Every structure is written in C-alpha cells, then in structure tokens.
Amino acid sequence: MHPLITIHDDTLRMKVHTIAIALACFAVLTSGCTSQGAPAAAAGGPVDGNATAETRALFHNLREVAGTHILFGHQDDLAYGVDWWAEDGRSDVRDVAGSYPAVFGWDVGNLERGDDANLDNVNFDNMRRWIVEAYERGAVNTIGWHMNNPVTGQNSWDTTRAVFTILPGGEHHETYRRWLDTFADLASSLVAHADDDSTLVPIIFRPYHEMTGSWFWWGRDHTTPDEYRQLWRFTVDYLRDERGVHNLLYAYSTDTFRSEEQYLEHYPGDDYVDLLGFDDYGALRQDDGVEVLGGRLKMVVELAEARGKIPALTETGSETIPDPNYWTDRLLAAFKHNDAASRIAYVLIWRNANVERDRPDHFYAPHPGHPSAVSFVEFRNDPLMMFEDDLPDMYAAP
Numbered sequence: 001m002h003p004l005i006t007i008h009d010d011t012l013r014m015k016v017h018t019i020a021i022a023l024a025c026f027a028v029l030t031s032g033c034t035s036q037g038a039p040a041a042a043a044g045g046p047v048d049g050n051a052t053a054e055t056r057a058l059f060h061n062l063r064e065v066a067g068t069h070i071l072f073g074h075q076d077d078l079a080y081g082v083d084w085w086a087e088d089g090r091s092d093v094r095d096v097a098g099s100y101p102a103v104f105g106w107d108v109g110n111l112e113r114g115d116d117a118n119l120d121n122v123n124f125d126n127m128r129r130w131i132v133e134a135y136e137r138g139a140v141n142t143i144g145w146h147m148n149n150p151v152t153g154q155n156s157w158d159t160t161r162a163v164f165t166i167l168p169g170g171e172h173h174e175t176y177r178r179w180l181d182t183f184a185d186l187a188s189s190l191v192a193h194a195d196d197d198s199t200l201v202p203i204i205f206r207p208y209h210e211m212t213g214s215w216f217w218w219g220r221d222h223t224t225p226d227e228y229r230q231l232w233r234f235t236v237d238y239l240r241d242e243r244g245v246h247n248l249l250y251a252y253s254t255d256t257f258r259s260e261e262q263y264l265e266h267y268p269g270d271d272y273v274d275l276l277g278f279d280d281y282g283a284l285r286q287d288d289g290v291e292v293l294g295g296r297l298k299m300v301v302e303l304a305e306a307r308g309k310i311p312a313l314t315e316t317g318s319e320t321i322p323d324p325n326y327w328t329d330r331l332l333a334a335f336k337h338n339d340a341a342s343r344i345a346y347v348l349i350w351r352n353a354n355v356e357r358d359r360p361d362h363f364y365a366p367h368p369g370h371p372s373a374v375s376f377v378e379f380r381n382d383p384l385m386m387f388e389d390d391l392p393d394m395y396a397a398p
C-alpha cells in the first residue's frame with residue numbers, strides 16, 4: 001500500500017493543493033501546465049489532467065491495488081483460443097480457471113492502414129465490442145500497437161530507420177498524424193453503457209514497446225533515445241490536446257534491461273507516463289530465472305513508486321508452457337521473490353494463437369487439458385492473484 005498523508009481540514013487541504021499546483025507549475029514552466037493549472041502527473045494524477053472520471057479512477061485504483069494484489073491479464077483472450085475462433089463469451093483462461101482474466105490485452109496493428117482486422121486477424125468491430133464488454137464486467141483493457149513502418153509500409157519488424165521521418169517537420173509526419181487519427185477514432189468509439197449513462201472505456205495505451213530491443217523500427221539500434229522521447233511526447237500531446245482523447249493512460253514498456261539507467265534510457269518523463277512496465281520472456285528460461293525476474297520486478301516497482309506511477313509486467317509467458325508447474329513454481333515464485341516484486345499492479349500473458357488459422361505451438365496460457373492446468377488453478381486461487389471475478393470496482397473514485 002502507498003503511504004498517504006491525510007489532511008482532514010478542508011481549508012488547509014485547499015491551501016496545500018494550491019501551493020502544490022503553484023510549485024508544480026513553476027517547476028515545469030517551460031513545458032506548460034494543463035488547463036486545470038498543474039501538470040496533472042506532478043499533482044499525483046494521470047498525465048492527462050482532463051482524463052475522464054473513470055480513467056482517473058483506474059489510475060488511482062491500479063496504484064492502490066498494487067501492493068496487495070496482482071491482476072492477471074491475457075492478450076487477445078476473448079478473440080480466439082488454441083482451438084476456437086471468435087466465439088462470443090469464450091476464453092481459454094476461463095475454460096481452465098473458471099474466471100475471465102482481470103486484464104485484457106489487444107493490439108491495433110494495421111488499424112493505421114484502414115484494415116478491417118489487426119495483424120493477427122482480429123476484426124476491429126469485434127475488438128471494440130469485446131473491449132466494451134470486458135469494461136462493463138469491471139475488467140481492465142490495454143492496447144498495444146505493432147505499427148507498420150511508415151517509410152516502407154512493411155510491418156513493425158522492418159527496421160528501416162523511420163522515427164525521425166514522422167516527427168514534426170519530418171517527411172512522413174502528416175501520415176503519422178493520420179495514423180494517430182485512426183487510433184483516436186477507435187479510442188473515442190469505445191462507448192460503454194450506451195443505453196444509459198454512457199461512458200468511454202478507459203484504456204492503458206502501450207505504444208512503442210520493447211524499445212530496449214532492436215527488432216522493431218522504433219527499437220534501440222534504429223533510433224536515438226532523444227528521437228524516441230520526442231515521438232512519445234508528440235504522440236501524447238497530439239492524442240490528448242489536439243484530438244481531445246481523454247480515456248487513455250500511457251504505459252512505458254521496455255523489454256529486458258540490466259540497470260535502472262538502461263530501463264530509463266528512453267523514458268520520456270514523468271509528465272508523459274502513467275505506468276512503468278517491461279516485457280520479459282527470457283528471465284524464466286534461465287535456471288536462476290526466479291531471482292532474475294524478481295530482481296527486475298523490484299527495480300521497476302521501486303522506480304514506479306518513487307514517481308507515483310503504476311508498475312506492471314506488461315508481457316510475459318512461456319511458449320507452450322513446457323514446465324507443468326510454471327505458474328506456481330516460476331511465475332508466482334518470482335512475484336514472491338521479494339516484497340517489492342509482489343507490488344506490480346498486473347501481469348499480462350501473451351496470446352494463445354489458434355492452431356488452425358494462425359500458428360501452432362504459439363500459446364502462453366493453458367487451455368483445457370494442458371499439463372499446466374493444475375498449477376494454473378493453484379495460481380488463480382493464490383490470494384495474491386486477482387482474476388475478473390475477484391476485482392473490486394476499478395472505476396469508482398477512490
């Protein structure tokens with residue numbers, strides 16, 4: 001839990017608030033304040049000072065939950081499983097554990113091309129519907145973007161240098177704005193409770209992930225940290241201030257790293273990031289993986305807590321889960337390796353590719369009959385872990 005100073009006197013509280021805003025504004029005089037007077041992040045809120053009430057509540061509730069529980073997440077959970085495709089209500093995780101995940105991961109790669117479906121063939125209309133349904137059941141949604149290379153039009157693994165071309169003044173900057181428009185339109189179309197008190201679904205937006213690796217065009221060897229930071233800040237400013245999208249939390253998500261310095265090398269600043277995460281598929285393959293992952297989790301949790309941000313393990317998993325005790329003896333053991341490690345807000349397990357339509361042997365969560373199902377149920381029942389059925393109201397103001 002995060003220690004909070006509680007001020008009970010309302011007048012005093014206002015004064016403290018005003019002084020805090022004045023100090024925060026002074027500190028960022030060059031970068032500007034939000035229309036509410038302070039950079040929202042400096043005032044302890046999300047980077048968007050005009051975030052919707054539900055988005056703000058999600059930010060605070062994720063920070064609050066981190067420390068007692070870890071939400072379990074799964075990529076594309078509602079879209080397909082190892083042996084089914086687009087069956088409404090279906091989920092490999094629920095089939096095995098009796099509850100949906102608490103966090104649903106999605107990817108909008110190919111949205112920028114105007115396609116009907118993403119790079120893994122998930123239809124965008126279905127995706128919108130599933131995101132809204134998950135929210136209405138109380139769960140959390142996060143969206144990543146395997147964006148095509150804006151120079152070549154090839155996929156995100158085409159590492160032709162491109163970041164500098166989409167910055168303001170760059171050759172493909174206008175194209176980039178149009179690409180962001182496709183995302184702004186999607187985020188603004190996620191309307192829940194449409195018949196009644198309609199609200200926009202809050203989304204944890206996780207662009208340009210795994211930049212400490214070099215497999216994507218925005219990766220370490222294909223851009224400078226400074227260009228990366230400029231791209232990030234432009235993206236936030238454009239979506240928030242020009243397009244008026246206010247249902248996003250912004251997640252900075254590296255791949256593996258060896259030090260705090262390396263973790264923060266591309267960090268665009270506290271005013272531009274709500275969540276500090278990392279993707280790690282490598283650690284638990286090593287013999288000392290529990291310690292290695294436990295150590296990285298501790299580093300990110302401490303960095304996030306020092307900044308008032310949300311820590312998370314934004315992607316992980318073991319392809320085909322060869323170790324039947326993976327969930328308890330590896331993953332849960334890493335979360336329990338040290339006190340700090342257990343204070344991440346969520347973990348997201350990668351997707352269960354459909355065997356017939358997509359890729360065989362590319363699944364990361366169990367499906368019925370898988371040898372790790374017993375360990376998964378034990379993991380699901382551990383008091384540290386939260387699935388959808390265990391969630392408190394993540395969208396109520398704390």
Ligand code: BMA
Nearest residue numbers: 107119120146350351359362
């Ligand atoms: C990768 C793999 C690919 C997939 C991509 C985007 O890790 O799962 O098959 O296309 O993510 O989801």
